[in-house]
Amino acid sequence: MAEQAAVVTDEALARAQDFIEEEEGAANRLAGWRAACLTVLAVGVSLFHLYAAYSIVPTQTLRPVHVAMVLVLTFLLFPIAKRYRHRIMWWDFAFALLSVAVVAYMLWGGEDFTDRNTSPLRWDIVFGVALVFLVLEAMRRTAGWVMPVVTTCFILYALLGAYLPSPWTHKGYEVGRLVGHLYMTLEGIFGVAVDVASSLIILFTIFGAFLQYSGAGKFYIDFSFSAMGGKPTGAGRTVVLASFLLGGPSGSGVATTVTLGSVAWPMLAKAGYERNAAGGLLAAGGLGAIISPPVLGAAAFLIAEFLKISYLDVLLMAVIPTLLFYLALFLMVEIDARKYDMGRTVFAQAVPLWQLTKRYWFHFLSLVSIIVFMMWGFSPVLSVFYATLVTLVTSFIRAECALVPREVFRGEGPILKKLWSSNLVKALEAGTTGVLGVAATCAGAGIIVGVVTLTGLGLKFSSIVIDLAGGSLLLTAIYTSLVVWIVGLAVPVTASYIICAVIAAPALIKLGVPDFAAHMFIFYYAVLSEVSPPTALSPFAASAITGGDPYKTTLQCWKYTVPAFLVPFMFVLDPSGQGLLLMGSTKALAKANWWAIAEVAATAALGVAALAAGFQGWALKRTNVIERSMLLVAGFALVYPSLISDVLGIGLVAGALALQYFRARPVAV
Structure with missing residues (x-):
């Protein structure tokens, strides 16, 4: 039983916020004209990408412009060090201007620029090296040192391949040849990862921000409390259901854990959950938000692009594994009710379920509309674009949810001032700022993918793993899962998936595993890194809220999630297991x-x-x-x-x- 009444203090929320910043970067909080200028820039970036979703912007233009926008805002929003936080220094402006110059030089060069990628000019190399440095620095500011160090190791592998021992050796590449591949083609920094970030991930982030600022996030929590309250297992069931519904608006496992934990921890404590068990359940729920349709995590968009399949197919493949994940959580909750003697605990329902649904039903329409549009034949890009419009329009059904105050349309009061302070502007701003960390990671992952394709590292690594496993598919799958897990200890989920998709997936595919099964296998084990120390940010954030021990909370989270994470072995070890992915x-x-x-x-x-x-x-x-x-x-x-x-x-x-x-x-x- 919980030993005392649980209260989520401001100090606990501040500690939890630190874990969100560890994952998403510690952004500046500015005021005055600087804050206004950054808001205008962020809103402009969101509007540009919404325009690009509906209109036609050439790939050769969209990807570099997206990277330039991300770098500029990253250097202005994230300080070079904590002691410079909440102010913009001269070097931040210099980095931002250099980011614009690098991309402007590339676009100005046109087709001649891309044609000479195998023999770049001196200025090509200068600007290329500058871009690599800027991407590394952007990743460091948003996600810490680990990802830049990993990326630098891959760069050194490309440059020093001739000096490495067998079987890792290769002929080695000069700086000009490497820069030409990474900067002057669509196979490096501006490759698949940036393509997905610029065309899909940012749109889903904007969509999530629209849902959040229209009140959908609060509704999903209230709906879960009303639907699951009044029963001994109501506390645990509420966490499970709410985490599934919140996954779309938050777009982050850590953010989902903190948002839900600040509300649900007192209820879990009242039900009898011990602090570490409650934190483990909250973190497991946050993890589910990353793997649950209709949004999933950012890596899901990359799966569709790598495999050249529709995003609807990726959603289809995720259905049964997601159901199994939540089955595991619900069973754990049912067992918890018996272990912690929750049979006498009853929770009052603040708002009747029918009344709540009748008042805010349109929030479900926003969430479901993505799949409806895709089933109608629209592309994922257009589907999320129209779903965002649906969210905007339906928000006006109730005045308290309206993204733009109704007074603006009636011409009442200072219109521009009301529009500037509206939730629409806040959502457009949050849509851009929320994607900066992932977008910077995608650009850095492009460097890694470029090195792998240039040097053939993926094939080398696959041969090494298969030889080590003696040709056994089971051992190869185990080794691959360990590789993904180890890589995931150091880098975020998106980067972990990208790295392992190019170096580890070929081993499984070579042994006869279908490409879609191999990539989904890697995706699920990349997600598992979210709850694996030393980067177990979701459990650590949950422990900050509940007051539990971070490592004991992580072990509890593993207890909740491990049953479901053994399931991926089913769809790589035998053809019948591919039925779990609905045949791909x-x-x-x-x-x-x-x-x-x-x-x-x-x-x-x-x-x-x-x-x-x-x-x-x-x-x-x-x-x-x-x-x-x-x-x-x-x-x-x-x-x-x-x-x-x-x-x-x-x-x-x-x-x-x-x-x-x-x-x-x-x-x-």
Whole structure:
């Protein structure tokens, strides 16, 4: 039981905010004309990308302009060091101007500039080196030192390849050749990652900001409280449901954890959750926000681009794994209610569910509209553009949700002043500032991808992993998951996915795993890095709110999430497991064996349930050592897609439940 009444103090929220800043960068808080100028710049960037979504802006123009805009705002919003915070120094202006100059030089050069990428001129090299430096500095300011150091190691690998031992050796590249590839083509900095950031990620960030400032985020939390309140498991269920709904508006696992935790922690404590367990559940919910349709995390957009498939196909592939993830969380919550004796806890519903839904139903329309537009045949870019317009229009249904005050349209009062202070301007500004860290990371990841494609590192790495695994697909999958996890300890989810997609995915694909299954496998293990120390920002933020121990909270979060994260092995180890991804596309699904899909989904669900019971030590009642061991072995067996392992797993689950059923109740002392 919680030992005392839980209150979320301002100090706790400040500590939690520090973890958000660790992930998204510690931005300046300016006032006066400087703040106004930055607001105008940020709003202008959002409007430009909305225009580019509807109109036609050539790729050769959109990507460099996007990078220039991101770099300019990054250098003006994020200080070079903490002691210079909340002010803009002369070197910040210099970096911003240099960012514009680098891209202007590139655009001014036209086709002649790109044609000479294998033999660049002196000024080409100067501006190229400057751009690489600017990207590294932008990443350092927004996400810390780790990503720039990793990127620099890849650059050194390209330059010093001739001096490396076998099998890592290659001929090595001069600075001019490397810069030409990274700066003067669409294969380096301006490659796939920046393409996705400039055409999709920023639009979804703007959409999320529109939802947030129209009151959707608050509604989703209130809706979850009303829907799940009044029951012993209501506290835990509320966290699970609210985290799923909040994933779209926040766009960040850490932000979702903090937003939800500040409201839900007192309720969890009242229900009987211990501080670390409550923090683990909050962090697990934040993690679910990254992998849940209809938005998912930024890496999901990259999957669609890497595989040249529609984003709707990526959403389709995520459906069953997401359901299994939340099944694991709901089972954990049900078991928590019994472990922590929550049967006597009842929560009053502040607002009846029907009344709340009747008043704010249109917020669901905004969230669902993305998928509706994609199913109508619109591209993901146009779908999120129109969904953003839907959010804007429907916000006027209720005055308190309106992104622009109704007085503006009636001509009442100082119109410009009201428009300037409106939630519309705040949403457009937040849409840009919220993407800066991810966009800078995407530009840096472009350097890594460029080095990998130039040197052939991906194929070398794949051969090394396959040789180390002796050609075994199971061992290759285990090694790949470890590589993704280790990379994820150092870099954000998006960067972790990009790096491993180009160096690790080829190993799985070479052994016969379909490309879509290999990329989804890597995506899920990249997401797992969000809750893995030493960069377990979501659990650390949750512990700041609950007052728990950061590392114990991380272990609790692992307990909640590990059952679902064993599921990805199912869709790489056997063709039948690909049914969990609904065969990878709408076209393949039309020809799929639905009975086989249902069968593999059912065994996966049973495996997740067995692992949940095993990790919690509770099924029908508290388990003993033998029952717990049986459930854990059954869970691992059911995750491996084969007839023998399925029969073994089902038999062990049945045996463990039978032992529990017939075991005499312990005598009360």
